[in-house]
Amino acid sequence: MLEVDVSHRLGAFELDARFTSDGRVTALFGQSGAGKTSLVNCLAGLIRPDRGRIAVDEQVLFDDRAGISVPSYRRRIGYVFQEGRLFPHLTVRQNLLYGRWFAPQVDRRAGIEPVVDLLGIRPLLDRRPSRLSGGEKQRVALGRALLADPRLLLMDEPLASLDDARKEEIFPYVERLRDETQIPIVYVSHSVPEVARLANTLVVLADGRVRASGPVGAVMSRLDLVGLIGLEETGAVLDTTVAGIDEASGLTRLRSAAGDLYVPRLDLPLSSALRVRIRARDVMIATKAPSDLSALNVLEAWVAEVGGDGVAVEIRLDCRGESLVARLTRHSVERLDLHPGRRVYAVVKAVAIDGNAPRSGGRQGEGPRETSLADAEEARP
Amino acid sequence: MLGLAPLHPDEIQAIRLSLRVATWAVIWSLPFGVLAALVLVRGRFPGKALLDTVLHLPLILPPVVTGYALLLLFGRRGVLGAFLANTFGIVFAFRWTGAALASAVMGFPLMVRAIRLAVEAVDRRLEDAAGTLGAAPRWVFLTVTLPLILPGILAGAILAFARSLGEFGATITFVSNIPGETQTLPSTIYTFTQVPGGDAGALRLSIVAVVIAALALLASEFLARRVNRRVTA
Numbered sequence: 001m002l003e004v005d006v007s008h009r010l011g012a013f014e015l016d017a018r019f020t021s022d023g024r025v026t027a028l029f030g031q032s033g034a035g036k037t038s039l040v041n042c043l044a045g046l047i048r049p050d051r052g053r054i055a056v057d058e059q060v061l062f063d064d065r066a067g068i069s070v071p072s073y074r075r076r077i078g079y080v081f082q083e084g085r086l087f088p089h090l091t092v093r094q095n096l097l098y099g100r101w102f103a104p105q106v107d108r109r110a111g112i113e114p115v116v117d118l119l120g121i122r123p124l125l126d127r128r129p130s131r132l133s134g135g136e137k138q139r140v141a142l143g144r145a146l147l148a149d150p151r152l153l154l155m156d157e158p159l160a161s162l163d164d165a166r167k168e169e170i171f172p173y174v175e176r177l178r179d180e181t182q183i184p185i186v187y188v189s190h191s192v193p194e195v196a197r198l199a200n201t202l203v204v205l206a207d208g209r210v211r212a213s214g215p216v217g218a219v220m221s222r223l224d225l226v227g228l229i230g231l232e233e234t235g236a237v238l239d240t241t242v243a244g245i246d247e248a249s250g251l252t253r254l255r256s257a258a259g260d261l262y263v264p265r266l267d268l269p270l271s272s273a274l275r276v277r278i279r280a281r282d283v284m285i286a287t288k289a290p291s292d293l294s295a296l297n298v299l300e301a302w303v304a305e306v307g308g309d310g311v312a313v314e315i316r317l318d319c320r321g322e323s324l325v326a327r328l329t330r331h332s333v334e335r336l337d338l339h340p341g342r343r344v345y346a347v348v349k350a351v352a353i354d355g356n357a358p359r360s361g362g363r364q365g366e367g368p369r370e371t372s373l374a375d376a377e378e379a380r381p
Numbered sequence: 382m383l384g385l386a387p388l389h390p391d392e393i394q395a396i397r398l399s400l401r402v403a404t405w406a407v408i409w410s411l412p413f414g415v416l417a418a419l420v421l422v423r424g425r426f427p428g429k430a431l432l433d434t435v436l437h438l439p440l441i442l443p444p445v446v447t448g449y450a451l452l453l454l455f456g457r458r459g460v461l462g463a464f465l466a467n468t469f470g471i472v473f474a475f476r477w478t479g480a481a482l483a484s485a486v487m488g489f490p491l492m493v494r495a496i497r498l499a500v501e502a503v504d505r506r507l508e509d510a511a512g513t514l515g516a517a518p519r520w521v522f523l524t525v526t527l528p529l530i531l532p533g534i535l536a537g538a539i540l541a542f543a544r545s546l547g548e549f550g551a552t553i554t555f556v557s558n559i560p561g562e563t564q565t566l567p568s569t570i571y572t573f574t575q576v577p578g579g580d581a582g583a584l585r586l587s588i589v590a591v592v593i594a595a596l597a598l599l600a601s602e603f604l605a606r607r608v609n610r611r612v613t614a
Contacts, residue, residue, distance in 0.1 A: 045512075
């Protein structure tokens, strides 16, 4: 459980952020300059806020009124910096073990061997950081933070300084970290695919303020945040499981709360969890159950909210409790008489799988980090 | 020595004395040099500019003035000299220890300047990183800051050492020119030039001075390169 309520003035910039999260992975999302790094620096104890309170799992780390300000070296908060910040005068092994010298004996949970294997850095152990690639440096930085046995792990855009190929190299390790350790993570990012892939709780920051926070699916599909999340990226996030493979058609069936989705064959075992995104621009709306349509995925839904006042309008659909977002022209909205409560059919043109999905069988999406799988016969406009 | 005409025992004595004076001067001033560099780079306090100026004075003042100031302060009847002699039994006046003190003071600005450059170059974000890994400030200093400024410390030490070997004006003013006690290499050379027939001795010792200086420079280059290889990001 993470509770944050801080105010801090840095020159002309004012940070005034308040949120709570009990998710395993909390994403701090926002454009550059939104105050993300300042906020995590407050959590780590590298910035002392002017006012406020920070608590992790009931332990107060900062409270100006109670006069509490735990110094950073006693917070036990691991920090993976954007630029790695490995110690240049130490080998990779010494870097990894650095935090170990200071961690209380009883708290040593993570052994170096499992962490080295988890991150695949065994061949690097005797090298100096100057001899590592950017991706290798970040993996070592992850390991170093992990081995200090933190009670919370901060990651400030750990992939931002890497090119796309390197990002794809690191990301699976971040996911394994999330899945194989019990340490809660605060992940700072301005990338929607990264956030959608990792986070349980999403906190959206803009101009130093928290504009929204909550479960990632609910926040991503909020119509009032379209401007912050980006027109291209607004959409729904659905947690699915692999429910079966149809041998005849070669399609994989994903089961989600919103209904079943068919995507080109994925080589994943049955019941694997898979998070997918359905972008607003990839959803069409029909008022009658469509027939003779090439699209495979048609979900029954109810209009929940109509937003936007330009030519393009976003519509949030309620799909058995899950939210979907569709982007339509105002003209279409009026022609189809779409209003909250109306029953419609959401025609999903493409399902984006930002994660572990193998690339075989899918078309390459335009975002390099994602394998975007359009419905088999559907050509994307 | 090095195929030269054999050195006179008095000359060897002068060389050994000079090396001893320079070594002690560096060893004793080094911790203060590191401290002064840290304070000057990172400290924020009123009077910092004044401190900076005072530390640099020996670099610009005539050495004789520095030597005279030391005589006033650390002489037998000097404020500090009397105190140190009475309390700890440490006497500087007309002893080789005084020569070491004079050398240390004269070399101090050079030492501080070299270390200061290294401190300024330290990426403080690495120190923050060490803090998040659980290192308390003193451990951050010992395990991150100190190793990173080590090349600067070595450079400063060797500069100060070389400066000590050449120190003449302040030394002769403060502790005079007593053979076997305060007659260092430069003082001996000076003495040779003042007596008839001393030319050969002056030349021999000058060559020795050149050799020692060159060796010190080579050693500093070698050390700097080794440390750099270890430290460079």
